[in-house]
Amino acid sequence: MSTDLDALYQEIILDHYKNPHHQGLREPFESEVHHVNPTCGDEVTLRVHLSDGPDGLRVDDVSYDALGCSISQASASVLTDLVIGRPVDDAMRIHDEFLTLMQGKGRVEPDEEVLEDGIAFAGVAKFPARIKCALLSWMAWKDATTTAQASPAGSTRPVEPVETKETR
């Protein structure tokens, strides 16, 4: 059994893949995006619901419908665990930390305090073809959140879904 393979497919990833958290599309939401990985066709539709909290905007809910491989599905599941219930600013920092890990070519030591189950994706960084799988839902979440922040404060009116393209 390959050690690289086991580093990629950590038990945590396979668990999230088989039993994804916060799956499905829910209301209310301020923005919805649809992101596609054009090289493989993996897709995610993702909604965010934000509300005003004591520390500024808060992520009340992230709901999604994703089609894709174990890495992309597990990543969406871990993302929702990490950001739901947090202030948007904190969630953005987690996003940045995850992005740094993915782009670190396997040389970045993940911080379990910040990334929790997300540290299981450290092995993905060594598989260049799979990094986009892990980032698909994170990119969608950032896009949706940025769009929601730009919409009128306190509005829960859904905006038109935004179709975005990832660069190859």
Add this chain to the structure above:
Amino acid sequence: MEGLLPDLDVVRKDFPILSRVLADGRPLVYLDSANTSQKPQVVIDTMVDHLERHNANIARAMHQLGAEATAAYEDARDKVAAFLGAPDRDEVIFAKNATEALNLTANTLVWPGERQVGPGDEIVITEMEHHSNIVPWQLLCERTGATLRWFGVTDDGHLDLAHIDDLITERTKVVSLVWVSNMLGTVNPVNEIARRAHEVGALVVVDASQAAPQLPIDLASMPDEERPDLLAFTGHKVVGPTGVGVLWGRRSVLDQLPPFLGGGEMIETVTMERSTYAPVPHKFEAGTPPIVEAIGLGAAVDYLSVLGMEHVHRHEQTITAYALTGLQTVPGLRVLGPLDAAARGGAISFEIPGVHPHDVSTVLDTRGIAVRAGHHCAKPAHQRFGVQSSTRMSSYLYTTPAEIDALVEGLEYTRSYFGLD
């Protein structure tokens, strides 16, 4: 095994990359040839020799090297013409790849000219096309007001020809189809469709990207009414380099089409007001072409001709039949496309319920086995079969039965790794 290339071991030694040992000391098992083929030493050497000894721009350098480079480039055109059995060597146009060749065709039909497409006209393609034979026609329709129509695909992966006479009508200006599908492997009846299209005066465009590597092609010997009007393929899938493709067209049709790109080499004379154009093939080869790539492609098609395309074809069918049998021993595996090796090419797409193609290909990769995972630039064909993506193995003239065995073992391992047993 009956039907394999004679001296397969010797042939494999022509391809240096096949002796590579990958991580964990595993030998490379390259089953991604429909994506790009590997290159024999003679192609590599021809290109290096040209760059080391004969490099110059063509058709404009008056010196000795310019003459040598021009001769080598035009010699490559002769070789490609012979490979296709082209009636006339000037009907062979070098492009960047098959995509550019198809876009050249679609673009030149937009501009005013004898073949210009307009509102009310119809373009017919098929549901099993590569995106490069869908999108250029969608663009053409958007730009001209023409309507795009297509042949559907049957459950067993063949074109549904039941309504051919309703689909190809007096309104049809172009019928563009793939000869061998890059996803389903299906070999399409180009002759039958071309015959019907020509009855209504439509142009027949054939995407031969997967056919040229596998099928013996002899355009001159095809009955006139069954011969395509234009045919595109790419160099890198026929053991040649990337960066060069071919558009073959009937001279009478090429003469009717306006130029595509404007620039050097495609002109007869230029004034500040207007220009006149060179005859084919140069009319469609603006700018410095991919010279060393074309020369490499010449060496590649020569290599295939020496092996004999009928032998290459037989080898592909033998390996494909062996692979179809082996793959179907994997529990749950579903092949997308025809199950009869005689009716298909060497690309076999399949799905294993419970494991995503990405995950299949990653597990195989750690065992040294290279396959493709995704939609293979054929999203509509995947939608037709209700799948978002698939895993695809594709063999070529250097593939051995032992490599197919390694794939089947790798797939069984993949199933157990993901807990499917």
